[in-house]
Amino acid sequence: MTSTRALRAHLLAAGLAGTVRNQREASLRAYRLFAARDPRLTLGLDPEHEWSPAGVLALMADKCGVPADPALVAGHDVIDPERTLGALRVFAERLGETAARRGAVLLGTGHPHHLLGFYAGLADALSAAGCVVLTPAQGQCVDITTRFGVRTCHLDYVRGVALVREPGARSIRSETGAHTHSPLPVRMALQALSRSGGPLPELVIGDHGWVCGAGQLGFDAIGLADTDDPAPFVGEAERSIAVAVPLDDSVRSSYYAPLTRYVLNRACLSQ
Structure with a gap:
């Protein structure tokens, strides 16, 4: 079991929150590109509202805790660990609700080198709880x-x-x-499920195009996102994405293990 206090300390020590690797310049550039609806930054999301770079920055300050001052253009980004912990609690609630219904789930990542272990731990626990972990379109190009x-x-x-x-x-x-970052894999997976007549996911768990692409299509979607990926947070603000957890998505893969334990414990899925 990982306590909230211990996880907060781990988030800061591992660089998952607090001062993170992302450079401020790169994040501000990402906000400008998202506002221009560059598909490399929208990740399959079609925002309902118009977003200016200033509006995206203000949202990211609210959701992640990045500095709200647009004049601050250099240095490392910052994620407020309390915002990460708060989002993880909501993430765990959605996980637990789906497990209680034994709902079908689809998990996918665009960051496998770092986040595969985190999602795989969730998949194992959900499967043990009686959920169907979907694997459509295996091997398709x-x-x-x-x-x-x-x-x-x-x-x-x-x-x-x-x-x-x-x-x-x-x-x-x-x-x-x-x-x-592409949403095409999740679109392919969901299309394959639709064509097969099999169960559609009650919950999609992932990052990048997986969470944004699924949320845009109306599926309940939760996931992780970094400060230079505003799309999941915009989706959350517009209610096309249920939960976006702010954290550094590219630290050592083993550093995410305490998050898995914390989420599964709060979702009553600890094995």
């Missing part, structure tokens, strides 16, 4: 636009968590996949 051009990847699952693999990657269950 998806064309994803990157800064290097269009790359054809394929959808794979590791311990019930979806990820994409780049061309030439060996299909070994223990290895991680490619980093992506």
Whole structure:
């Protein structure tokens, strides 16, 4: 069991909250690009309202605790650990509610090198609670636009968590996949479920395009997001995404293990 006090200390010590790796300049640039509706930053979300860079910054200050002063343009970003803890509590509530109904769930990540273990722990616990952990469109190809051009990847699952693999990657269950912000994988997965006539997810858990793409399509979606990814927080503000947890999404993978224990304990899913 991980107490709230212990987790708060861990968030700060591991750089998950407090002063984080993201550079202020990069985050402000991301807010400008999101306001311009650059698809690299909207992550599959189609915002209901118009968002100015100043409006995005104000939202991120409220949701994450980043400095609200637009004149501050250098240095590292900051995440308020209390906001992280508050969002994790709501995240756990949604998890527990779904588990109590034994609802079908879909999990996916665009950050497998860092976050796969976090989501896999949730998938294991949800499966043990009687939830169906969905794995649609296994092995199907998806064309994803990157800064290097269009790359054809394929959808794979590791311990019930979806990820994409780049061309030439060996299909070994223990290895991680490619980093992506694209909503196309979750759209493919959901389309495959619809065509098969099987159960649709009552909850989608993920990050980047997984949480934004699912939320945009009307699915209950919860996930993790960093200070340079405003889309999940905009989605939460507009109520297309249920929960966006602010934290650094690219620290060492083992640093997320206490978060898994904390969430599962609060959701009454500890094994």
